[in-house]
Amino acid sequence: MIALVDCNSFYATCEQVFRPDLWGKPVVVLSNNDGCVIAANKEAKALSGIPMFEPFFKIKKLLIDNNVTFFSSNYTLYGEMSQRVMNILSSFSPEVEIYSIDEAFLDLSGMKHFSMNCYGHQIKDTIFQYTGLPVGVGIAPTKVLAKLANKISKKRVSENKGVFVIDSEEKRIEALQWADINTVWGIGSKHSKRLKDIGILNAYEFTQLPKEWVRKNMTVVGLRIWSELQGKPTIEFKTVPSPKKGIGTAKSFGKKIEDLGMIQEACSSYISEVSELLRNQKSCATYLQVFLHTNYFSNHDQQYSKSITVTLGIPTNNTFILISEAKKALNIIYKPGYRFKKVGVCLSGIIPSNYVQGNLFIPTPRWEKNELMHVFDKINRKYGKSTLFSGLVGTRAKEWELVKEDRSPRYTTQWKELLKLKTTKN
Amino acid sequence: MEIFSSGKLSKIKNKGASGLSKQSGFPSPATHYAEPSVDLHKELIANRDATFYVRIDGDELSNYNIWDKDVLLIDRSLAPKKNDLVLVVIDGEFKVIRFPKVFLETEFILWGLISYIIHYAR
Numbered sequence: 001m002i003a004l005v006d007c008n009s010f011y012a013t014c015e016q017v018f019r020p021d022l023w024g025k026p027v028v029v030l031s032n033n034d035g036c037v038i039a040a041n042k043e044a045k046a047l048s049g050i051p052m053f054e055p056f057f058k059i060k061k062l063l064i065d066n067n068v069t070f071f072s073s074n075y076t077l078y079g080e081m082s083q084r085v086m087n088i089l090s091s092f093s094p095e096v097e098i099y100s101i102d103e104a105f106l107d108l109s110g111m112k113h114f115s116m117n118c119y120g121h122q123i124k125d126t127i128f129q130y131t132g133l134p135v136g137v138g139i140a141p142t143k144v145l146a147k148l149a150n151k152i153s154k155k156r157v158s159e160n161k162g163v164f165v166i167d168s169e170e171k172r173i174e175a176l177q178w179a180d181i182n183t184v185w186g187i188g189s190k191h192s193k194r195l196k197d198i199g200i201l202n203a204y205e206f207t208q209l210p211k212e213w214v215r216k217n218m219t220v221v222g223l224r225i226w227s228e229l230q231g232k233p234t235i236e237f238k239t240v241p242s243p244k245k246g247i248g249t250a251k252s253f254g255k256k257i258e259d260l261g262m263i264q265e266a267c268s269s270y271i272s273e274v275s276e277l278l279r280n281q282k283s284c285a286t287y288l289q290v291f292l293h294t295n296y297f298s299n300h301d302q303q304y305s306k307s308i309t310v311t312l313g314i315p316t317n318n319t320f321i322l323i324s325e326a327k328k329a330l331n332i333i334y335k336p337g338y339r340f341k342k343v344g345v346c347l348s349g350i351i352p353s354n355y356v357q358g359n360l361f362i363p364t365p366r367w368e369k370n371e372l373m374h375v376f377d378k379i380n381r382k383y384g385k386s387t388l389f390s391g392l393v394g395t396r397a398k399e400w401e402l403v404k405e406d407r408s409p410r411y412t413t414q415w416k417e418l419l420k421l422k423t424t425k426n
Numbered sequence: 427m428e429i430f431s432s433g434k435l436s437k438i439k440n441k442g443a444s445g446l447s448k449q450s451g452f453p454s455p456a457t458h459y460a461e462p463s464v465d466l467h468k469e470l471i472a473n474r475d476a477t478f479y480v481r482i483d484g485d486e487l488s489n490y491n492i493w494d495k496d497v498l499l500i501d502r503s504l505a506p507k508k509n510d511l512v513l514v515v516i517d518g519e520f521k522v523i524r525f526p527k528v529f530l531e532t533e534f535i536l537w538g539l540i541s542y543i544i545h546y547a548r
């Protein structure tokens with residue numbers, strides 16, 4: 001059996017753990033730079049008319065009118081809380097696949113003698129007791145079914161209390177009939193629309209389609225989901241995360257910026273971040289994409305956006321080479337006279353470092369071969385992020401940096417920001 | 427103005443890698459008895475994933491020996507016994523109480539057990 005454990009409204013509940021005054025009240029979390037709502041707890045979701053992914057400035061009044069508390073995103077806190085959850089999960093199974101910041105698959109095949117329902121409740125209760133975070137647990141013979149069971153665990157709360165196990169043929173069929181085809185994990189909107197057009201409305205009807213039809217129309221990916229829904233595991237368990245195929249970052253500036261130098265600094269800083277990730281997974285990138293755009297939502301600004309992809313002579317993960325390439329690329333796409341809102345970088349064509357082929361026409365510079373990046377990372381790991389950084393990132397005030405006006409304290413990682421208890425006489 | 431002659435520059439010779447003991451003289455008799463130094467984290471924190479920290483602001487909890495600027499270690503994995511100090515939530519506010527023998531009239535939600543109080547002595 002496989003369990004899927006996922007945290008309910010993770011970002012919002014992370015905030016609530018440390019704010020008992022907000023228990024049972026609507027809470028939303030805004031994206032980087034307070035762009036839009038990216039997470040809402042169930043109380044906020046229950047208030048109809050709070051659209052997710054709408055620009056914050058458009059709905060700010062609506063939030064205030066409805067007494068919704070909003071937070072800027074505090075990824076440091078969410079990351080640390082996520083780590084706790086994953087650590088606790090690993091005490092319940094030797095094989096844990098961390099699927100995202102707030103969900104993980106557990107291989108429970110070794111727990112044949114346990115009641116799966118009890119085990120699920122034990123997982124749920126332990127995580128809640130240790131961290132204060134509510135989770136839902138779905139247990140089933142395959143990943144796709146576990147995902148479905150998890151959904152059901154949350155839907156009928158009074159009945160299932162956050163845990164649902166698909167352990168019989170009746171339960172499986174009932175679950176499949178309950179699941180709308182577009183809610184099935186792995187079936188995209190295009191396929192689900194197509195299936196609906198031919199009269200397939202739920203997961204059960206999908207499993208009744210002939211195998212050949214599924215393979216022909218939905219490729220081997222669709223076929224896997226089809227088999228998984230039948231209870232036959234076909235999607236492997238990945239305890240080691242597969243290396244990322246593309247790594248990128250793009251953040252809105254704290255304010256609109258015209259100055260190329262400032263944009264270059266922001267860009268260099270993002271490159272430093274992503275190239276470090278690249279080195280951590282021991283890979284190199286072949287392509288570097290840089291993009292730049294103005295604020296789409298502004299009516300009075302002139303709009304401009306442009307993107308460029310550079311093929312690197314030799315795939316690399318060297319911060320300095322990548323920064324200099326990005327700088328050249330920026331010079332090409334930058335146009336003066338616009339107020340820019342965002343610059344972004346994306347590294348792709350990612351291959352393992354030890355597969356990098358030399359380029360006959362580009363001799364490897366001597367300083368790239370040496371241990372510079374290695375030492376660079378070592379120092380930054382020891383003394384903290386950005387102890388050493390490229391001069392191109394600049395040292396002046398980072399005007400482009402995020403404004404996190406309503407960010408909560410980093411309760412679990414900073415001594416200066418610990419949960420504060422104002423004492424009053426009992 | 428003085429003029430210094432620079433003389434010949436010569437490379438500083440690497441006199442053995444640091445960190446490696448050069449086998450000159452008597453080897454330390456402690457080598458085989460080496461142990462890591464005591465680690466407060468290991469001593470004070472039994473369950474890292476369930477432990478949170480709280481900073482106290484104010485002297486009103488002095489009757490519990492909790493003072494201004496103290497740090498409380500809260501271990502949520504431990505079940506409180508009677509008279510244990512616990513962090514609870516009453517009416518949406520954090521409070522420190524002694525875990526009651528009998529049920530209090532006011533309703534509270536247990537947030538976690540206070541396992542240690544770190545107090546700055548100066």
